[in-house]
Amino acid sequence: MTKKTPNISESEWEIMHVLWEKSPRTASEVISSIQEKTDWKPKTIRTLLDRLTQKKVVGVNKDQRVYTFYPLYSQEECQRAEAHSFINRIYGGALKSMLVQFIQEDSLSEDDIKELRSILDKNPKEKGTKK
Known part of the structure; x- marks a missing residue:
């Protein structure tokens, strides 16, 4: 749904x-x-x-x-929709471009990068990849 x-x-x-x-x-x-x-x-x-x-x-x-x-909507649902809208408007839908910009501008701390890396490792999007 x-x-x-x-x-x-x-x-x-x-x-x-x-x-x-x-x-x-x-x-x-x-x-x-x-x-x-x-x-x-x-x-x-x-x-x-x-x-x-x-x-x-x-x-x-x-x-x-x-x-x-x-x-009628959870905070998470609205935040997710707003994030998608922002990425589409500002970065043409390219999440990677946004992340690269934040990382290159030192907007993310080492801890942030470790946490992001951990999240990416837990949620592989590649087809056929199981962890």
Whole structure:
């Protein structure tokens, strides 16, 4: 079962982080949590919640007197979709190009490189290779 993850704007990511942290939440709880970190107006936050609901990224429980909101996608699903989108936009879909750039610019520490090497060794993509 693969569902296409909708694009989420930078502002919408803020809302999603609040919902992934704890849900379901009322609009007031989302507003309160967001306003601890930003100077956004309640109307702006409600608009973002509405957009996420329309995109079917956030669900709404209407069974109670006060509606509650909850994520329909896991944080991992959204991060994976965003990573693929980034690699396609910036590197023409070539993950190798991105990794080479990070490694050549010393953006990765020796520990990062060891961890990456370990991950690559555990997950061979070559056909016929079994480890």
